[in-house]
Amino acid sequence: MRKVLVLGGTQYFGKKLVRKLIDNGDEVTVATRGTKSDPFGDDVKRLIIDREKKESMAAAFDGQSWDLVYDQSCFSPMEARDTSEALEGKADRYIFTSTQAVYDFGTLHAEANFIANTYPVEYKNRKEYVGYEGYKEAKRASEAVFHQLGYFEVASVRFPIVVSEDDYTERLKFHVDKILSGQPIGIPNPDLRYSFIHAEEAADFLLEIGNSKFVGAINPGSAGDISLGELVDKITLLTNQKAIVENSIESGTVSPFALPGSWSIDTSLASGLGFRFTELNQLFDQLIQFYIQKSDSN
Known part of the structure; x- marks a missing residue:
């Protein structure tokens, strides 16, 4: 039986990953601050850690070892360094949940457009990273720490925007609800383009990349990208309602x-390795229809 440590794993597709690991027959340990309940009962072991306090991780991990670590909760290079040092010699393989935000604004970025192995690191805590630029810098520097320290075989998974029927952020639902109710949507630039992945497929990908020997950075998700204008057009078509779009940031x-700016990724490396994702138009058609039906039933 494989021993797997999940740092985080109590929210959104992290929960889906933990359930898939359990169903895969793995012995799963979930390490969190312990402030949120989880649905796993006796199917997992639990550790209490604070990612911002190295001593808490050193104490929790003392005398233990794992075959594989999934990191869903790292948001600063200090956390990356402290976690790596606390787990040095206790794990061989490390899967870091990163983001397409490591790339500069632009479209269809390939993995080579950001090289973590040579990126200079300035150690800061998570509170020092503010806004989108801060988030980008935090994830860049965290990737760099994991890859440069060399304590583990590391795969950095650069996820695009994650969507699903049970998306707790309700970002896509926001657009459907606004159009159905005839309310305006503020879109300063409808030409900006983004990439997406379904939450279930995000968890599936993490499971499979953990089963593989892949190391380095990889972009998973539905191929291509979509603009905000195209997304609104798709919703208006499926709802048969007119959208009121304003150049507003209210x-x-x-x-x-x-x-x-635009943020989208080239997923050809992942598809070339045999990973498959829902076609982008199909993904949005099924989600928009779901939110329409949900609105009708309320």
């Missing part, structure tokens, strides 16, 4: 996808 009306 709180309460601005699209939660209205980021400062």
